Amino acid sequence: MQLVSPARTPRERPENLAERIYQQLKDDIFEFRLLPGDRFSEGEVAERMAVSRTPVRQALYRLEREGYLEVYFRSGWQVRPFDFHYFEELYEVRIVLELEAVRRLCERAPGELPAPLEALRRTWLVEESQRLQDGRAVSLLDERFHCQLVEATGNREMARLHAEVSEKIRIIRRLDFTQGPRVAATYAEHGQILGAILSRRNEEAQRLLRTHIEVSKAEVRKITLHMLHSARQRSAAPLP
Missing domain, CATH: 1.20.120.530 (GntR ligand-binding domain-like)
Known part of the structure; x- marks a missing residue:
């Protein structure tokens, strides 16, 4: 999994940070840095992007609602296989x-x-x-x-x-x-x-x-x- 970290501005509001993470993850999927079928955890994304899990979770669930990700409650997240x-x-x-x-x-x-x-x-x-x-x-x-x-x-x-x-x-x-x-x-x-x-x-x-x-x-x-x-x-x- 090759992620690009979104630039964080000082005292960035949580909702703005979640939006930045959402946009970056979506771009990673679109550019095939995250491949269909790739699995990862909230913690891995948070660590790579140097942020807390809360905005990461918000971004991931938004991508899941839009059909880009699938969530497995015991084994993390997966980029939706290409169909x-x-x-x-x-x-x-x-x-x-x-x-x-x-x-x-x-x-x-x-x-x-x-x-x-x-x-x-x-x-x-x-x-x-x-x-x-x-x-x-x-x-x-x-x-x-x-x-x-x-x-x-x-x-x-x-x-x-x-x-x-x-x-x-x-x-x-x-x-x-x-x-x-x-x-x-x-x-x-x-x-x-x-x-x-x-x-x-x-x-x-x-x-x-x-x-x-x-x-x-x-x-x-x-x-x-x-x-x-x-x-x-x-x-x-x-x-x-």
């Missing part, structure tokens, strides 16, 4: 919500663009010289693109459910942007989807959106398997 079937189901829910959002947007009467769509147009329908190249930044923009499509329908419950699904798949979805060509492809594909929506071409917009998500899903599965294999090899290597 691609679980992620497949989340992607299916995401596709259903987004396709319905596209249908509703395409059926709207012509007029002013909903604010989220106008924001997306300014972000994605730009000259190549104006495109971001940083994978992490584009990953965040990509998630906002899909969330804003659903938000543009005006249905707050749809948007809330979609945001929850997006949070759960972020751990693998962001890996799509570790490959340079996928950044360029994302700009092109988002532009095509937006163009079809703005022109009220529902069937085309839905087809483009489904293909875009399916290609991304296949890519992140391949990258995840490779990264897990590499991370396990590093963790198993003898120390020099």
Whole structure:
């Protein structure tokens, strides 16, 4: 288990410390410093991070509620084993919500663009010289693109459910942007989807959106398997 300790400021409030530990542990899981199946105790985390067990426990239970960890009351904590079937189901829910959002947007009467769509147009329908190249930044923009499509329908419950699904798949979805060509492809594909929506071409917009998500899903599965294999090899290597 390779953890990075969060920097603690003088007289930091307990709730702020718990938040810092939560964010650091979550980042350790996302970056595969904590591997699926890794087991550890509250005491080990507290010792490595030089903090008391109370904020550690708060952070761990929050991660457990969000599905990243499993707790075993007699043997500590475990990073939830990677379950691609679980992620497949989340992607299916995401596709259903987004396709319905596209249908509703395409059926709207012509007029002013909903604010989220106008924001997306300014972000994605730009000259190549104006495109971001940083994978992490584009990953965040990509998630906002899909969330804003659903938000543009005006249905707050749809948007809330979609945001929850997006949070759960972020751990693998962001890996799509570790490959340079996928950044360029994302700009092109988002532009095509937006163009079809703005022109009220529902069937085309839905087809483009489904293909875009399916290609991304296949890519992140391949990258995840490779990264897990590499991370396990590093963790198993003898120390020099």
